[in-house]
Amino acid sequence: MNQNDLINTFVPRKYDFIELEKDLNFLLSQYPFLNLNCIGSTVLNKPIYEIVFGCGERKIHWNGAFHANEWITSCVLMKMTEWLAQTVSNENLPYHKEMLELYNQITLSIVPMVNPDGVNLVVNQEIENEEYMNFVTKINEEYDDFTGWKANIRGVDLNNQFPANWEIEKKRKKPKTFAPRDYPGDFPLSEPESIAMYNLANERNFDLVVALHTQGREFYWGYDHLEPSISAVYAKYFSEVSPYKAVKTIDSHAGYKDWFIQEFRKPGFTLELGKGINPLPLSMFDSIFSETFPILLYSLFNLEGGNLKSR
Template sequence: MKVVSRSGDDLAYYSQLFQIPRVLIEDANPSITGGILPNGMEVQIPGFVIQEESRLDIDFSDIALQSQLPIDAILLLNQGEQKPFSVPVRVMHPMLVTEKPYDYQTLLDDLDILSFHYPFIKVESIGRSVLGKELHEVRVGKGDKLIHYNGSFHANEWITSAVLMKWLNDLLLAVTNDRTLCGMDCMPFYREVTISMVPMVNPDGVELVLKGEEAAEGKFDVLKMNNGNPAFYAWKANIRGVDLNNQYPANWEIEKQRKIPKVPAPRDYPGETALSEPEALAMKELAKRRNFERVLALHTQGKEFYWGYEGHEPEQAANVAREFEERSGYRAVQYIDSHAGYKDWFIQEFKRGGFTIELGKGINPLPLSHLPGIYKDTVKILMAGLYM
C-alpha cells in the first residue's frame, strides 16, 4: 500500500500509525534515508491493501474503529477530495495458493504478489536455465548470518517449491502482524538473519514434468531421452537430461564413472563435465558470492535428511541435525554413498553445515494431498535452520 507524505511526517510516525515495525517500512523504502519527509512523497507501507469505498456517508471515526487504526491513518490515505474513499486493510491471511501444480508461471506470479505487498523483500535473478528462464533468489532480513534454502533441484520434486513459497508467505505474515511461527517470534530473525531462497532451481524440468513434451520448445528430444514415454512424471533432470544434483565438483569423477546411464537421461546422468549446466553453475556462484552460513536443499522423499560429507562437516552440524530430528521426526543420516551433490560440494568447499532434506514419503512426484502434512513437518526444520 502506498501513502503520500505530508510535511512533518516521518517513517517512525508511520510505524506507529500502522503498527508495522519501523525497520520493515525503512527496508520497503530504501531511497528514503530518514528524517522529516517532504510533502508529496510516495511511501510504501508493507502488509496492507487498499479497499475502495464509494459510499458518500463515510465517517472517518467509524472506519478507523473498524480498521483498528488511528484516525490519522485514515486521513493520511484520504487527502484531498478524491473518490472513491480508501480504506487501509491489514493483510492477515496468506495471499498465495500453493496447493496446486506448482509450475514456473505460478512461481513468477507469486513472487510478484509478495513483492507488491511486502516490498521489503528482495527478488533478484541469479542466472538463467537452459531454455532462458530466470532463476530467482529471494532475500528476507538484514542480519549478517546468511542461511540459504532451495527447492526443485529435481524436476519431479516440484512440491518443494510450493513448500518454500508457503513458508515465505507465512514468515511475511508473521513479521508484519507480530505473530509467532512454530512458537517463535519472527522479528528477531529478520534483524539477525538474512534468508536466501531459490525456490525453483530447475524450472525447465518442472515444466516438463507438469506440461509434457511441449515444455522442451522443440529444442531437445526429451521423448527419446524418456524412452518414448510421453509421461514425464519420473523425470528428475534438467531439460538437457543432466541431473543437476550430480553436477558439483565433490568427487564428481566417481559419479561420472559409476553412474548409469552414460548419456542424457531422465535422471542420474552427471553431465560431460562438472558444472556444465547453467542452473548448477548459477547456484555455485551464488554460494560463493553470498558466503552462506548454512544451506538447506529440499528434495523428496523419505522423511530423512543427510548432513555430512567425507568428514568435512563442522562439529556444530551434529547439534543442528539433532535439533532437526527432534523437531520434525525426520531421521538424521550423516553419510550416504553419494557424491557431486550441492550439499556435498557446499560442505567440502566451505566446511559449514549443509543439509539435504527429503520431504514426505511415497513415490515422486508426491501428490498434492500430502502437502499439508509435509509442510507441518518441514516448517519446523525450516525455522530451526534460522536459529541453530
C-alpha cells in the same frame, strides 16, 4: 511455535514456472521488504529467482526443485516465505517480535525453483520449445509420460553436477549420456542452473544451507567427514522437532550439499520430504509442510554452543 498460528494465502497446486512467477509478484506487492534477484538463467533462458528475506549478518540459504519431479518442494518454500513475511509485517500476529528480531539478524536466501525447465516438463508434460521437446521425448525412449523426469531439460541431473568427487559419480552412474535422471553431465558444472547455484554460494559465503528434495522423511547432514561439529547439533534439533530421521552420510557424491560442506566446512543439509513415489501428490502437502516447518525455522537460528539463540 506452530505454522498453524497463521492462515497463509498460499494455495498448493500443480506448480510450474508460471505459477511461481504469479506468487512471486503477489509476495513482492504485499511485502515490499522482500527482495527478488535473478541469479542466472536456465537452458531455455528462464530466470532462476532468488528471494531475499532479512538484513542481518548471518547468511542462510534454502533451495528447492533441483529435481524436476520434486516440484512440491517449491510449494513448501513459497508457503514458508509467506509465513515469514506475514509474521514480520503484522504486529498483531503471534511471534511477531521474535521474527522481527530475527529479520534484523539474518539474511535468508531462497531459491524456490532451481530447475524451472524440468519442472515445466513434469507438471505440463510438454514444453513450448519444439527442438527440446523432440530431444526430451527421444531420451525418454519416446514415452510421453514425463512424471519420472528428474533432470534439467538437457538430460543432466543438476544435483550430480558439483565438484565433490564428481568423477566417482560419473564412473558409476548407469546412464552414460543425457537421460531423464542420474546423468551427472560431461563435466562438473556443465549446466547453467548448477553454475548459477555454484556462483551464488561462492558470492554470498552462506553460514548454512538447506536443500529440499523428496522423498524418504529423512535428512543427510554429513559429507566425507568434512562437516563441522555444529552440524551434529543442528541434526539433533531437527530430529527432535520433526519426525525426520537424521542420517549422517550416504554413499553419494557431487550433490550441492556435498560440495558446500567440502568447500566451506559449514553446515549443509539435504531434506528428503515426505514418503512415496515422486512426484508426491498434493494431497500430502499439508503433512509435508507441517513436518518441514520446524526444521526450516530452526535452521534460521544460531545453535553454536548447543543452545537455541538467534545470534
